[in-house]
Amino acid sequence: MTLAPIDWLIMLLYFAFVLGIGFALNRYVKTSSDFFLAGRSLPAWICGLAFISANLGAQEVIGMAASGAKYGIATSHFYWIGAIPAMVFVGLFMMPFYYGSRARSVPEYLRLRFDEKTRGFNAISFAVMTVFSSGISMYAMAKLIQVMHMFDGMLAKFGLPISWSFHVSIFASAVIVLLYILLGGLTSAIYNEVLQFFLIVAGFFPLVMLGLKNVGGWSGLKQQLPSAFTHSWQGLSNAHTNPLGVEAFGLVMGLGFVLSFGYWCTDFLVVQRAMAADSMLAARRTPLIAALPKMVFPVLVILPGLIAIALPTPTIEPNGGASTIHMAGPGKGLIPAKVDESGALKLDADGKPVLDYDLAIPNMLLHYFPTGILGLGLTALLASFMSGMAGNVTAFNTVWTYDIYQSYIRKDASDAHYLWMGRMATVFGILISIAAAYAATRFNNIMDFLQLVFAFVNAPLFATFLLGMFWKRTSGHGAFFGLLSGTTAAALHHGLTMPAGAVPGIKGGWIANLHTYPSEMAQNFWTAIWAWSACFVITILISLATKPRKEEELKGLVYSLTERPSEGHLPFYKRPLALGLLVLALAVALNLIFW
Amino acid sequence: MGLDIRLPIGAFFALIGLVLTGYGLLGNKAIYQQSLGVNVNLGWGIVLLIFGLIMVVAGRRTAK
Numbered sequence: 001m002t003l004a005p006i007d008w009l010i011m012l013l014y015f016a017f018v019l020g021i022g023f024a025l026n027r028y029v030k031t032s033s034d035f036f037l038a039g040r041s042l043p044a045w046i047c048g049l050a051f052i053s054a055n056l057g058a059q060e061v062i063g064m065a066a067s068g069a070k071y072g073i074a075t076s077h078f079y080w081i082g083a084i085p086a087m088v089f090v091g092l093f094m095m096p097f098y099y100g101s102r103a104r105s106v107p108e109y110l111r112l113r114f115d116e117k118t119r120g121f122n123a124i125s126f127a128v129m130t131v132f133s134s135g136i137s138m139y140a141m142a143k144l145i146q147v148m149h150m151f152d153g154m155l156a157k158f159g160l161p162i163s164w165s166f167h168v169s170i171f172a173s174a175v176i177v178l179l180y181i182l183l184g185g186l187t188s189a190i191y192n193e194v195l196q197f198f199l200i201v202a203g204f205f206p207l208v209m210l211g212l213k214n215v216g217g218w219s220g221l222k223q224q225l226p227s228a229f230t231h232s233w234q235g236l237s238n239a240h241t242n243p244l245g246v247e248a249f250g251l252v253m254g255l256g257f258v259l260s261f262g263y264w265c266t267d268f269l270v271v272q273r274a275m276a277a278d279s280m281l282a283a284r285r286t287p288l289i290a291a292l293p294k295m296v297f298p299v300l301v302i303l304p305g306l307i308a309i310a311l312p313t314p315t316i317e318p319n320g321g322a323s324t325i326h327m328a329g330p331g332k333g334l335i336p337a338k339v340d341e342s343g344a345l346k347l348d349a350d351g352k353p354v355l356d357y358d359l360a361i362p363n364m365l366l367h368y369f370p371t372g373i374l375g376l377g378l379t380a381l382l383a384s385f386m387s388g389m390a391g392n393v394t395a396f397n398t399v400w401t402y403d404i405y406q407s408y409i410r411k412d413a414s415d416a417h418y419l420w421m422g423r424m425a426t427v428f429g430i431l432i433s434i435a436a437a438y439a440a441t442r443f444n445n446i447m448d449f450l451q452l453v454f455a456f457v458n459a460p461l462f463a464t465f466l467l468g469m470f471w472k473r474t475s476g477h478g479a480f481f482g483l484l485s486g487t488t489a490a491a492l493h494h495g496l497t498m499p500a501g502a503v504p505g506i507k508g509g510w511i512a513n514l515h516t517y518p519s520e521m522a523q524n525f526w527t528a529i530w531a532w533s534a535c536f537v538i539t540i541l542i543s544l545a546t547k548p549r550k551e552e553e554l555k556g557l558v559y560s561l562t563e564r565p566s567e568g569h570l571p572f573y574k575r576p577l578a579l580g581l582l583v584l585a586l587a588v589a590l591n592l593i594f595w
Numbered sequence: 596m597g598l599d600i601r602l603p604i605g606a607f608f609a610l611i612g613l614v615l616t617g618y619g620l621l622g623n624k625a626i627y628q629q630s631l632g633v634n635v636n637l638g639w640g641i642v643l644l645i646f647g648l649i650m651v652v653a654g655r656r657t658a659k
Contacts, residue, residue: 006614006618006622009614010611010614010615013607013610013611013614014607017603017606017607020603021598021603024598024603025598027597028597028598046600191598191600191603194600194604195600195603195604195607198604198608198646202608202611202639202643202646206635206639210630210631210633210635213631213633214631367629368629368630368631369629369630369635370626370627370629370630370635370636371618371622371626372614372615372618372619372622372626372635372636373615373630373635373636373639376611376615376639
């Protein structure tokens with residue numbers, strides 16, 4: 001692929017604006033609260049768009065389209081069963097404690113509600129997790145740029161070897177993200193996330209329209225795909241009769257309840273965006289406003305995957321435009337088959353070629369977009385990678401500075417010192433991310449292993465928050481040991497079960513194989529259900545056996561001891577409860593329409 | 596915060612819209628065979644230009 005000057009112009013304009021926003025905001029950053037919490041001064045709609053944009057990283061854009069091509073519209077369960085109910089819950093029921101307690105981070109809330117060890121456990125695991133996720137995001141971007149040959153023409157022009165594409169991508173993205181966060185802190189990250197949100201819509205919407213036009217609209221798409229691909233609940237009564245390989249109970253409990261509530265309600269990466277809001281009301285409305293565009297995002301990220309798999313495989317691109325990536329092999333639609341380093345096809349156990357679903361979006365862009373709008377589409381793709389990275393980095397520098405450095409290393413320094421530390425943490429966070437990205441090129445298994453460990457640590461978290469916020473009897477010892485047993489339960493369950501067709505190891509079964517799940521997804525969901533249940537039960541048992549904290553200390557931290565904010569005087573569209581119900585009704589409607 | 600986010604976002608999309616519209620009007624039309632015969636640069640460029648201008652106007656109104 002060669003980019004024309006106009007494509008470069010669009011990309012450079014984007015970088016100029018991203019950095020420009022950082023520079024323009026620099027003079028407003030005076031205290032550590034400005035840097036880490038945007039001075040708690042942003043309106044709800046900005047925080048809301050940043051709330052979904054921070055999560056709209058590489059994994060989301062590339063992964064959801066890949067999953068759409070692989071499983072069909074059932075992928076939308078990650079939105080309509082997963083994210084949406086959890087976002088309504090965090091806005092209505094949890095934000096009053098996060099925002100009302102004046103905690104500056106999620107781990108700090110755990111310190112206020114429980115004790116130091118629970119905070120420490122959460123802060124350290126979260127900090128490690130975010131820098132590695134940011135590194136993995138960077139790696140994925142650089143790899144994709146390499147596969148698409150995006151920078152090859154430019155490198156050749158400067159007389160540099162094409163193999164530098166990977167390094168140039170990593171360092172360019174790292175430097176841009178570093179600069180705009182150093183300059184404007186969280187405000188800068190949030191403003192750029194809002195810009196990225198609109199850019200992703202601007203880049204992907206015309207792609208979907210062209211794709212739909214080509215396949216004859218939604219009805220044309222339905223005719224060309226198996227019916228399970230266009231009906232989200234078809235065959236879900238049994239794990240063996242649907243493409244996901246999960247039954248409805250595992251899906252609703254594992255994904256809808258444990259995993260989604262665990263992520264959207266407790267992950268500081270997203271909660272931080274709501275904490276930056278200018279009032280309690282705005283903080284509560286942040287996830288609810290975010291839920292509205294989130295609900296229709298499947299159109300932008302899943303539908304391209306469906307279209308890519310439904311199209312006839314092109315032989316030669318028309319008029320020598322930007323050609324799609326290695327379509328010579330036996331692919332399906334626009335999805336090519338995977339090849340290994342020697343150029344040989346990768347085959348699965350049945351001898352069929354393995355498809356490279358991650359290329360659904362890139363190939364759609366290259367297939368439909370001529371010069372000009374191609375620059376916009378690629379810029380949108382880069383923007384999504386960078387927003388994912390920046391979200392991780394801003395969450396990391398806050399947790400590091402407030403929950404680790406200020407708590408365990410230097411307690412009583414001046415605010416200016418912590419502001420300085422936050423900037424240092426940004427630099428180090430990005431350096432570690434770069435190291436992680438390079439580690440991923442050499443030791444892919446280590447990254448898989450790390451992500452597995454993170455999943456174990458995360459799975460039980462929501463049980464701790466649920467009990468902590470709604471049962472005043474929950475004690476610090478209960479929370480801490482509940483979390484540990486939840487993580488242990490997750491590891492044990494993973495070690496004792498396997499997805500069908502896997503070998504013991506990173507996919508599970510490393511202790512013994514007691515149960516085989518029909519798919520990896522089913523195994524993941526059930527690992528989460530076991531972890532959550534273990535944490536829930538153990539936390540209750542230990543809390544009952546230990547001393548609870550005095551009620552006066554828990555005001556503003558627990559539901560029954562906190563005054564409900566009055567909102568009766570507001571018009572209905574400003575009331576969190578009314579908004580929340582509206583969002584839920586729309587989500588139910590979407591499930592019914594695509595049943 | 597002192598900077599209204601709608602201003603830079605509006606300016607950005609208005610600029611991108613202008614660039615795409617201009618290219619759609621003046622550039623080689625043969626490339627649109629790839630996009631099913633639709634001049635996407637022109638059409639989408641105009642949409643982005645209008646969106647950008649609306650954002651700028653909205654941002655300036657509240658500033659006053």
